[in-house]
Amino acid sequence: MSIAIIAPGRNTVELVEHIHNMDPGIEVSVYPNHKLDASIAIVWNQPEGLLTEFKNLELVSSLGAGVEHICREELAEQIKVSRIVDPDLSNSMVKYINLVVLHYQKNFQLYLDNNKINQWKPFEKPERELKIGILGAGEMGQEVAISLYNLEFEVLTYSNTKKEITGVQSYSSSDLTISDFVSGVNCLICLLPLTPKTENILNFGLFQSLPKSSILINVARGGHLVEEDLFKAIESGYISDACLDVFREEPLSASHPFWNHENILITPHIASITNQKNAAAIVLENFKRLKNNQSLLFEVDRQKGY
Numbered sequence: 385m386s387i388a389i390i391a392p393g394r395n396t397v398e399l400v401e402h403i404h405n406m407d408p409g410i411e412v413s414v415y416p417n418h419k420l421d422a423s424i425a426i427v428w429n430q431p432e433g434l435l436t437e438f439k440n441l442e443l444v445s446s447l448g449a450g451v452e453h454i455c456r457e458e459l460a461e462q463i464k465v466s467r468i469v470d471p472d473l474s475n476s477m478v479k480y481i482n483l484v485v486l487h488y489q490k491n492f493q494l495y496l497d498n499n500k501i502n503q504w505k506p507f508e509k510p511e512r513e514l515k516i517g518i519l520g521a522g523e524m525g526q527e528v529a530i531s532l533y534n535l536e537f538e539v540l541t542y543s544n545t546k547k548e549i550t551g552v553q554s555y556s557s558s559d560l561t562i563s564d565f566v567s568g569v570n571c572l573i574c575l576l577p578l579t580p581k582t583e584n585i586l587n588f589g590l591f592q593s594l595p596k597s598s599i600l601i602n603v604a605r606g607g608h609l610v611e612e613d614l615f616k617a618i619e620s621g622y623i624s625d626a627c628l629d630v631f632r633e634e635p636l637s638a639s640h641p642f643w644n645h646e647n648i649l650i651t652p653h654i655a656s657i658t659n660q661k662n663a664a665a666i667v668l669e670n671f672k673r674l675k676n677n678q679s680l681l682f683e684v685d686r687q688k689g690y
């Protein structure tokens with residue numbers, strides 16, 4: 385068995401080192417010098433169709449939590465798909481979301497702006513009262529909900545299946561519609577997997593259900609957001625601020641109108657970053673399980689797309 389890593393644009397030197405340290409006997413090849421006889425592929429934004437060229441593929445593992453880049457490929461049915469679920473990945477997301485939510489609660493942009501003009505102006509604006517709605521309550525969504533609750537925010541989650549999270553009101557799509565859900569929050573965080581059902585879910589119709597001057601934070605995928613609808617929602621007052629970490633086209637082109645929009649904060653897909661040592665350990669464990677015909681860690685239901 386050998387492993388091929390296909391993650392153009394990502395530095396995977398550390399990942400290869402960790403795999404070799406953990407299992408010196410394993411052969412690892414890296415795109416564009418990947419070996420097509422590999423039985424495991426670790427992928428991130430792989431060139432479309434490339435996976436179908438592998439002849440002995442048994443497992444495709446995402447290098448992150450998301451798997452939409454794998455699920456859209458036409459893979460033979462027997463090929464298994466897995467992803468990285470890791471406390472470090474969730475912690476990284478928790479810190480990012482806490483930072484962004486507190487930034488908005490405390491009107492931090494005002495002080496950043498006042499810094500630039502040497503202005504000492506305390507208490508210019510009251511703290512914002514935020515009621516937070518999280519779309520998607522998987523591992524990350526639940527961790528984020530707990531941490532925001534611990535920061536004393538009122539937190540609600542919305543997901544396919546209802547979750548039990550202490551202190552957090554959890555709703556499922558059979559309890560209420562997504563529009564009713566968002567009408568009760570003024571800070572909406574998207575942590576959904578990208579599937580045909582959730583693509584374009586952040587659209588003007590949904591934004592119109594938000595109370596005026598709401599905040600949008602998208603850390604899931606660019607494909608969730610209808611970009612022109614965000615401008616419309618800002619212009620019509622439904623959204624006052626948006627923080628975006630993910631985009632339809634990454635890297636975001638320098639001429640994209642999101643840049644320099646005073647109500648939009650951009651980060652370059654850094655909200656949560658895979659710990660390569662943990663990723664190597666998960667893939668090698670699955671490598672062993674595959675050989676022993678055991679069920680895999682964090683296997684993905686390819687029909688559901690997560």
Ligand code: OXD
Pocket residue numbers: 447448449450451604656657658
């Ligand atoms: C992921 C990501 O899916 O970083 O892990 O976006």
